[in-house]
Amino acid sequence: MFTKTEKQFLELYRSGIWEKPLNEDIFNDSTDWEGIKELMIAQTVIGVCTNVISKLPAHLKPNQNIYFNLIMLTSNIEQANKGMNKLLIELFDACEKLKIKAFLLKGQGVAQCYPNPLLRQSGDIDLFFLESNEYKKAVDELHKYFSVPMTDTDLNGVHALFICKDIVVELHGGIHGAINRKTMKNIMSWTKQIFAQKTPLKCNIDEAKAVLPPVHFDALFIFLHAVRHYFGSAVGLRQLSDWMRYLYTHKGDIDRTELLKDIEYLGLTKVWSVFATMAVDYLGCPEEVMPLYNNRYKKDAKRLLRFILDSGNFGYYDKRIQTTSKNILVQRFVAMKGHLEMQFRNIITFPEEALYGIPSFFKDGFMRFIKTLKTR
Known part of the structure; x- marks a missing residue:
């Protein structure tokens, strides 16, 4: 379900996020570094992955053009911060x-x-x-x-x-x-x-x-914010990294019983459980800091990561919304059709959430279309 390049990217990502030793055995002379770089950009995790790449032996690093470009992008991230x-x-x-x-x-x-x-x-x-x-x-x-x-x-x-x-x-x-x-x-x-x-x-x-x-607020809000973007369009791994790193860093400050109660109060138990299972199984998050990890959602978790890798941050890299046409009507139609497909792909795992956003999707899309026409 995941390509060799995606598996290599995820290995870099996990090593960078959790400061764990990298499995260098999966990298070789045929590594598609251009493809890995595209994933790093789409998932907005350039800095943490480049930091890991910089520690690779010389014979495993990407060619100079790709490597220096990643170093430059990382330097820009540091300066922006x-x-x-x-x-x-x-x-x-x-x-x-x-x-x-x-x-x-x-x-x-x-x-x-x-x-x-x-x-x-x-x-x-x-x-x-x-x-x-x-x-x-x-x-x-x-x-x-x-x-x-x-x-x-x-x-x-x-x-x-x-x-x-x-x-x-x-x-x-x-x-x-x-x-x-x-x-x-x-x-x-x-x-x-x-x-x-x-x-x-x-x-x-x-x-x-x-x-x-307050810590208790952010422990749930950071997740809620990422999930809102996921259902609204798509979300990159950086926003999920924020959620995982926050839970990990503040694990001693979070009242787990109270957090579970609030997750239920906000109607997020199923959503959190699937994302939690993906975080542990594929993103390297320690199970002990992640509430509601559930083996029952392993298939859903795998499908969820597939969607995230396909769409990139905010869905900008999803092929379903891309077109070479310069006609504004064609552009908006392709974007609308693509975003609808992105929303309906969630209907098996998250039926309520997939359908809930449809009315506002059409309303917001229409308003953006009118705004675009006025500015042309």
Whole structure:
């Protein structure tokens, strides 16, 4: 079910994520390093895999063109992380001056759970504001502090963003639970309850003194965020690495009984179980830190990894949504058809989740199509 190249990629990935010895015996002169590189890029795990490749004996390393390109990409990742860490100093300083309480979601915070935080491929900076009035104040004032315009604003919703120093800063006034009906119904009440009962985590990220959500929140939220993207389009291994590394790093801080209860409360037991089984069986996660591992889901777990490797991060690399046509109508039709196929492939394992997102898929697709027409 997995090609030789995919197996070699997964061996590199597991070694990089868990700092375990690499099985060098599966690499030889015929190794398809170009194919491995494409998988590293599609799954957004370039840094952690390149770090492992750099330790291979010279005769097993890729040719100079591929190897130096990977080194350059990894250097870019490190520099991007350093830039984000510097901006975090200014962001939390600005929030303090504006008297608004921000919590850093995912990103640079969860990177601290990696063996080398600078090798985690960064995306943007996400700040969460628990109180609606603080979220609105952040939307109104935070971008002005940096003298940049707000790029996208949703005061009545839960999302806004601006770009500062070429870094996207996303502001969130709520937590998305668009996975199934139970998750959607309970997510915000659960969030407010956790923040009311648990202590936020203070974290030094280089010189930035960041405030993260309570550990119990992130232990579930990081998974929820990855799964929401999986059902919405697709997800890369980096986001699953975030989840696994967080559970591993904070294993002594997480109340397992309480976590299981909340997984059930949010209607995520089956989804978590399948992802957990994949994490242990294929991604190297230690079984003792992964709740709800279940042998019964071995076939589902294997199928799940197949889907993830086929689609890449956010589904950008899935052949079903690609076309060479320059006609906007053809492009949108191919994208719609491809994304529908990606959603319906989940119907055997996750029937409720596969069907739940269909209405919003059509609505969002139509809105993006209209927006595209207006900008042409």
